[in-house]
Amino acid sequence: MTKRLMILSLALIVLFGVAPFIAALLASGLAHAFVCGLDQASVHACMVAGVNVGGVLHGMFLLLFYAILTLPLGAVALAVWLVVAIILYFLHRRRQAF
Secondary structure (H helix, E strand, O other), X not given: OHHHHHHHHHHHHHHHHHHHHXXXXXXXXXXXXXXXXXXXXXXXXXXXXXXXXXXXXXXXXXXHHHHHHHHHHHHHHHHHHHHHHHHHHHHHHHHHHO
């Protein structure tokens, strides 16, 4: 149970840290696939199946600026996770020795 929880928490920490990059890459890939312009300065019209998704792609692309916040927080959470993992490892080894 503890092992699954540690793996799940590690996955969530990494996902939290890289989520802005994933959103920006997804927006960039979709804009490229639909042959639309995408930049930080303005919203470009991007028609997909009769719907303008340019604003959504622009918003997803601008989420990249949140990486300034999520990367350091993810690094701190990863350091805390590592300390907890080391403590649990030594506690497990100590129980096995007795």
